[in-house]
Amino acid sequence: MSGLPRPLTDRGRALLVLALVAAVTVFTATVPLLRGFFDLRVYYGAVHTWVHHGGRIYDYHVPGTTYGFTYPPFAAVTMLPLALLGRTSAIVASLLVNLAALAVVLRILSGPDWRRHGWFRWSLCLCLLALFEPLRDTFSFGQVNLVLLALVLGDCWLLATGRGRWAGAGIGLAAAVKLTPALFIGLLLLAGRRRAAGAATAVAAAATALAVWADPRASRFYWTEALWDTGRVGRLDYVSNQSLQGVLARLGETGRPLWATAVLLTLCVWAWRTRGAVQAGDWTAAFALTGAAACLVSPITWVHHLVWLLPSFAVLLRTGHPRIAGALYAVLCTSVVWLWFDDASGIGGFLGSNTYTWITLGLLLGLPTGQSRVVRLPLPRSLSTTATAPSPQSPATTPGTVQSESSSAGRDVAAATTGAAGDACLDLARSPSSEPTGSTCPAASKPQSSNSRASSYTVDPPA
Known part of the structure; x- marks a missing residue:
């Protein structure tokens, strides 16, 4: 370790960061799979089908696949702004939202003295995060899990800093978008935070009720049929x-x-x-x-x-x-x-x-x-x-x-x-x-190449 060069000057640190950024850029452009914002295509197509073509949220499937929207209807309600965007704008918005969510997650996990780390350490941190496969895939798929993590950790921050009476809303919203974060309501109950657990449950219920009001048919289909059909999500053995x-x-x-x-x-x-x-x-x-x-x-x-x-x-x-x-x-x-x-x-x-x-x-x-x-x-x-x-x-x-x-x-x-x-x-x-590994896992045994998938974001929503 002692033989390693030490960039003691700002210029040396900047050069090191630039070199690492270049290496990470080459790595992410050549080695990992390019997911072509596949899940974002699902969200985009489902919302446009619902808003502009009078179809149900769950009617849309990505052309050439059997995969469509698999989240609760409230998730589609939160994604309504996609109806106002073109495909390229939707991709940019997805990247910006995920970057903002990542900033919130890092801010909470780094604690109150986050400024002391300085630009150099944070630059090293971001370079390492860019190598993390779940995070790479989250950005490349256009997924929402990073946003949900930020919402849940917001409640963690409230509880850890003595502001527990305001906790619960983030967990409730996350659980209304995807069911898995509902386990955090169980955490609140285990911790004896009944008020926070009640708030989370109330927020999730209110969000679900809003979705029922927005599209009763889609809500009925999801809670009575789609929720129990794991085949809509993908192969369990994938x-x-x-x-x-x-x-x-x-x-x-x-x-x-x-x-x-x-x-x-x-x-x-x-x-x-x-x-x-x-x-x-x-x-x-x-x-x-x-x-x-x-x-x-x-x-x-x-x-x-x-x-x-x-x-x-x-x-x-x-x-x-x-x-x-x-x-x-x-x-x-x-x-x-x-x-x-x-x-x-x-x-x-x-x-x-x-x-x-x-x-x-x-x-x-x-x-x-x-x-x-x-x-x-x-x-x-x-x-x-x-x-x-x-x-x-x-x-x-x-x-x-x-x-x-x-x-x-x-x-x-x-x-x-x-x-x-x-x-x-x-x-x-x-x-x-x-092939997509989220809500869009394929049934084909020999999927297409990642490069063709990455450039395939060209399909219009069905008329």
């Missing part, structure tokens, strides 16, 4: 499905009793661990555990849904486990599960095709909670192991926040080098299918 259900489906076990048993056991572990985190006042860990559990128990958890694991990495760094955080984060940058896209049989297939599930399960079982706060910057500070002891001038923080760390620029370079090392693992990964 390698991108990194939930417990996906693991069982790849084993050929599609029976509901076995899956229900696995879900029940997972929820028991979640309740036990989360209750301990709440009793210790560690709201960040409690929300991180709930995000991990939600990914496991959901019937379908595509790779891009794993942005819900970002709070877990913040907790690992805060509690003095940077090497574990760095190793797990590096694996989640590699797209390694796609090596078993064609064949997930055998012990190797069982272990390898479910790698991200094992990481999520490990975080649920082993994430530290209620420990003394170690000052960390999320993600790029993954190699630092030196904690700053609290002093009268710099007291220890309250539970549920992630603090900053003051260190030399050489450690920043070391952290950036480690992030780049994880990049090398991508050479081991086979280029997977570019």
Whole structure:
């Protein structure tokens, strides 16, 4: 480490950041799959069909596929502004909204001293985040999970800073858009925050009622038919499905009793661990555990849904486990599960095709909670192991926040080098299918190339 160059001047730091940005740009343009904003095409087509052509929200399918809108009707209500935009404007809006959501997530996870990290450390952080496969896919699909994470973490911030009487609205809105965040209402109940849980439930119910008023037929169809038809979302055994259900489906076990048993056991572990985190006042860990559990128990958890694991990495760094955080984060940058896209049989297939599930399960079982706060910057500070002891001038923080760390620029370079090392693992990964891995997972065994998918955003909504 001591032999690494140390950019002590602003010019040297700027040159290093520019070099890293160039490397990340080349990487994201050549190595990962380009998803062609597929899920955004679903949202865009569904809204335009509904508003401009008099069809139901769920009538639209992306041309050439069987995949259409799969969220509750309220999600379509929130996406109504898409009806006023052209396709290119919709893509730009999606990128800007996701960037804003990412800024909110990082602001909350970095704690009250986020300004102390400075532009250099934040630049390193963003370069490393650009390598994170769930985040890459979220932007490339035009997905909404990052926005939902920001809404949920907003309630985490309110609870951790003593503003709990205002908490609940963010979770309620997120649960009305997608059902999985409803597990956070369970967290509020476990924590004894009945007022916040009631607020979240009331907001979710009101949003759902608004959607019923806006389109009664679509609401009736969703809650009576579409919700129970997992085939509308995609194949359970598709390698991108990194939930417990996906693991069982790849084993050929599609029976509901076995899956229900696995879900029940997972929820028991979640309740036990989360209750301990709440009793210790560690709201960040409690929300991180709930995000991990939600990914496991959901019937379908595509790779891009794993942005819900970002709070877990913040907790690992805060509690003095940077090497574990760095190793797990590096694996989640590699797209390694796609090596078993064609064949997930055998012990190797069982272990390898479910790698991200094992990481999520490990975080649920082993994430530290209620420990003394170690000052960390999320993600790029993954190699630092030196904690700053609290002093009268710099007291220890309250539970549920992630603090900053003051260190030399050489450690920043070391952290950036480690992030780049994880990049090398991508050479081991086979280029997977570019077919959509969210609500648009294909049934075809030999999908089209990612480049053709990336340039295929040319289809008009049906007349």
